[in-house]
């Protein structure tokens with residue numbers, strides 16, 4: 459049994475990467491995301507804001523990085539850019555992972 463849990467721990471370290479160390483669900487609440495995108499990314503503040511639950515992690519991560527850097531400045535992204543200084547690239551990865559796993 460001991461051996462099994464050790465290899466499971468190793469496996470999760472190998473596959474989950476940096477996202478594992480950070481709690482995406484907690485970040486989502488702490489970094490104000492919930493205010494605009496709603497509980498679990500399902501109830502955006504206005505119909506012009508996107509739902510995030512179940513979005514591909516890679517895509518969501520890229521969009522967040524682009525909004526943060528200013529590479530994406532279309533639509534209402536300016537609203538979100540204002541809070542992106544609150545999150546590091548590692549936190550963005552954890553948030554993307556969390557959002558992709560929401561049903």
Ligand code: HEC
Pocket residue numbers: 486489490491492493494495506507508510513518519521522532533534535536537538541545553
């Ligand atoms: C002040 C409101 C606001 C806050 C706070 C906010 N966002 Fe956004 N977010 C938006 C808006 C508006 C868009 C869509 C921009 C557009 O119209 O192109 C967006 C877009 C996104 C997208 C891309 C969606 C897509 O389908 O392309 C992701 C992912 C995202 N937000 C995640 C987050 C996360 C995670 C946080 C917390 C760190 C956050 N947002 C905080 C308003 C906000």
